[in-house]
Amino acid sequence: MARRSDHTREELETLITDTAEQIVSAEGFAALTARRIAKDIGYTPGTLYNIFGSMDGIYLAVNVRTMDKLLEALARPESDAPNTPLEERLRIMAGLYMDFAHENKALWLMLFEYALTGEIDLPVWYQDKVQTLFAPLEDVLTPLFTGKEHSREHKMAARVLWSSVHGICLMRETGKIPLISGETPYAMSDYLIENFIKGLHDRAS
Amino acid sequence: MARRSDHTREELETLITDTAEQIVSAEGFAALTARRIAKDIGYTPGTLYNIFGSMDGIYLAVNVRTMDKLLEALARPESDAPNTPLEERLRIMAGLYMDFAHENKALWLMLFEYALTGEIDLPVWYQDKVQTLFAPLEDVLTPLFTGKEHSREHKMAARVLWSSVHGICLMRETGKIPLISGETPYAMSDYLIENFIKGLHDRAS
């Protein structure tokens, strides 16, 4: 039996989450099992259930961490240089998103595999976390939507753009919806942003 | 033992696919197991493996059928009325897509759950089937891209629009990426199409 005070409850939480994250990164979501995590940390599955209640709890913990990393990636300074045109800021941000998804493929896919699989409602704190993902995009779009009467449209534009880039990203990472030969997802997202923003400007004038 | 000539091999194929489709429709992808299908059709799991080799084969068979039904739905006459402006045709088609996803939620989700889960490459005939899904959208966009030099852009526009509507649709059906309160996915897709097409027209002029 493992020494009872080898780790505090908090230490175990992060130890389990760390290990889970590493397994997914290296071998994909399918390799993430209770027995595997337990083996890697030198405990037994029961301990995972003391801490997280179920595998779902572990999935959520890993996903929250992935969202944090994603938010960090989107805040990279390139997109914050002053005097950068709005459209280019958007292109950079979309690029950062796609880069992140590509470099953290398994973790990024897990974000949505799990969301799709689960039939039960996600906890509110998790939903709130998801909401925060839109903030960087909304910030970039702010100049286009001054005035309170455009608040709804502002939110909508952010979500529409987000969904769209996400859809393109899914094409690339799953490889199931085939890209056009020779066409990069970056070109596709640029094309989308270019025309969508052009349309938005038309409205303003 | 079931009478050996109760069903031909072909009959068994469709019988299994039918049953699998029905189980997913009624109870979701998670309820689709080999033993369950076998029980429903009065055979044993082994028979499924004689016919489809593995559960993957059954997943693919169901998905192909779903894609066929989707293609059929997208070809509904509403979108073919003459003198309909291109933008409205697009809005209708996006609406038909979202309607289909909503009315066949479990089957539609299965299309992507499976694609995400599987690590192995999909068979070519399946990839070809996926390709056909873009055709209706490409057809609608044809007037915007006359001339051979725009062939690539034509394909790209279709895929970008498709991915985008798909992303919005995912928001709605999974409920994980929250929609704005009071904003329908239809409004979002309309907003996307309106501005994207406006941008495309700018280019032309």
Add this chain to the structure above:
DNA sequence: ACTATCAATGAACGGTGTTCAATAACATGG
């Protein structure tokens, strides 16, 4: 040192996809 607490265990349960020797239903030739 004794005791009460409780983290950790490991066996067990009912499920999964999958394999494969045995079987039984059929088709065929004598």
Add this chain to the structure above:
DNA sequence: CCATGTTATTGAACACCGTTCATTGATAGT
């Protein structure tokens, strides 16, 4: 009509899965 060969079908078995829970044993308090 029977014997034989073929093969679809079976069901037990394997290695896994998430999850539960009585038992155990390390710890902390007295």
